[in-house]
Amino acid sequence: MEQKEDSEVAAAEGAIKIGVLQSLTGDLGSYGGPMSDAIKLAAKEINANGGLLGKQVVLLVEDDQTNNVAAVDAVNKLVKVDRVAAIVGATGSGQSMSVIDIITKSGVLQISSSNTGTDFTNYPDDDLYFRTASSDSLQGAAMAKLAQTRGYKTASTIVINNPYGVGFEDVFIQAFEADSGRVLEKIRYDPSQTVFDSEVEKIAASNPEFIMMVSYPETGSLILRTAYQKGILKSIPWLLSEGLQADNLASLVGNDTSGNYIAAGLEGLAPDLAAGGAAYDAFREKYLAEYGREPGIYCSNSYDALAVVALAIEQGKNATGRSISDNIPLVANPPGEEVSDLGEALRLIREGQDINYQGTSGDIAFDENGDVSGSFIIWTVAENGSIVQGEKVAV
Template sequence: MLFFNSTKFTLWARNLGAIALLLSVAACQTNTATDSTTDSPGAPAADSDAALKLGTLFPLTGDLAQYGTTMQDTANLLVNTVNACDGVLGQPVQLVSEDDQTDPAAGASGMTKLAEVDRVAGVVGAAGSAVSSAAVDIAVRNKVVQISPSSTSPTFTDRAANGDFQGYWARTAPPDTFQGDALAQLAREQGINSVAVLAINNDYGNGLVQAFIPAFKELGGTVVNESNPTKYAENATTFDSELSAAFGGDPDAVLIVAYLETGSLILQGAYEQGLLDGDTKVLLTDGMKSAEIAEKAGRTPDGTLIAAGVIGTAPSSEGGPALGDFRTLYQQQFNREPNVYDPNTWDAAAVMVLAAEAAKSTTGEAMQSKLMEVSNAPGQEVSDVCEALRLVREGTDINYQGASGTVEFNEQGDVVGAYDVWTITDEGELELTSVINVGD
């Protein structure tokens, strides 16, 4: 269900010409450091009277590139939109991009450059939880706000509760504790009583497995390899032994926690070993929610798609009050549908610019102090980012209503969410079948 507001759409359309012109400017800004100061790390990331400078840390290459490239496009679109309606504190927002390569070491290096060389006040990213884990301490040390659109490991909730992040971490996708609940509910709804786990051995995979097992057991299910879940290395390219271990106990279903590229190879391998010929179902997670899985996983000799019939969960694409306008603008700009975490990316960048405007300062420290004020109740509900900026400039308290959801952060920087149930049809289409609400 999409929420469309014709008045707001008129505002988007009026700004669209200016946005198109600004795209070339954003392209020049991306990957370009404009601040050459050499102040020591740990100081505020920008001068209070300087233009707001934000960074992105996305996987433009590597296993998550199919998500990271569109997330980068979305961040550019948000900045262009904001700059077309007078920017932040009367100056255009600057955007600096780093490719984390879906690699924690590259992510740490990228965050170091953004925080200590480019001197950004906030960073949108990373996508993968392992990369965010490698980057977040660098952000906190430099008083840089980091908001991830898609790092869902429960580890961040625990660390935030321990005070590790000092309010400089948040995310616009709900944690995997919620997705674990959604997967457990889905499995039981499908009549699945026993599940074996096959997961990538990183923060994403481990966190989701740790969330799923107790949730499924609480609903009366059995995880057949609970004491020793089957895991594979991030850089693995063959999975014969792992597949044999996961499917060997003849469970009702195998839960595969993977990203698109490696997950497609796992499905290919399962077919080649004859493991998909029986009654065992395949459950997937948000890391593989893409129509591309149909062709990437391949076909049988008779032309049947190997991935047809898989079923999984992902944060809901029904989104929040701003989704209709965001989707329209995105389609007009890029001539395609938004990707799974593009609305979350829009919202992550939006709350940063709104927080800076509310703080009347472009430092990370000032931005951090206003994040919850502009995104949480009370305040006037507003979903158009330009209208929200106008209200903030007038001194009105706002409650930003986003494209991915209502963006209500708790003290750990988490948001509550709903999950789509998705499948791949016999024709290779990604189809949403229902929604599971969790975390309320």
């Protein structure tokens, strides 16, 4: 009860304060900045359309450094000092798992735009945790499906040892082996690790038909570079998770003696950026106009995360965690008038109309666990180092 009153105080101080917890530095630093920019874009649009409950939205941005200790420190500040109504984040599943109890037990709502770890689905969060990115229970199965369509019968895995890597790996192995596949070697590496010679040698010694890697750009690029140096990157096919779909992956991995990108030709699986259709196209144009660059992976999900929080605040006429939680399904799920423009959605709510917000990232109708569905595509590192979106993968 005391924390709920604190959240109400925050809303009464002249602004609606929303915390943003993202990895602006560290292993996920390639993602946190662009995702934060998408959240800021949504806030700008909200404020241009009257704010929330007649007040302006103020974002309080914290960098968790892709580090659990830093995430805890940042959340304690946001919850106990800043008294935010909700927190958008964290970028990584590991950081979110380290702070979810602090946030939700304080009566504050948490919504992540990029947590895909499987543990969140049934986590005892008192219905105060949501996410606009689909779970790896879908993505891991899609990776197994992709491997099967390639005709692979054996695999070895190397994954980051955190809720993201372990959850993805578990789902992948279950789905792959259910269709007569065999996993020959499983390696889980420490997120703080910087040398991977023994891991790469061990996974190569298992002689799989392909290697499935779940990782982040900084540590993942070190693994890929080590594999190249040992002659393994080109001799064995690799399939990478979306955690490696960073614009700077090729430059992080480096160049060969001829100056070519070592990572060129590598493939991976990721959520389909175009799943939002016309809504995504409109978001992309706004993002380009604001920042002069293309939005990356999970940017549209980040925009949607703040959007549904804002719409829930306006719908419930209250900026507390419990009220936001109760009202998110009312603005994001059927029935209601389908609307993708954030300003239009706010106007309809103020007129007393029911809405069904259509996400820029695709279908964001939440189930009873705060999860959403998803669709996936193959991505490839082009010769010039850019990321190219490819064909869809059925789940």
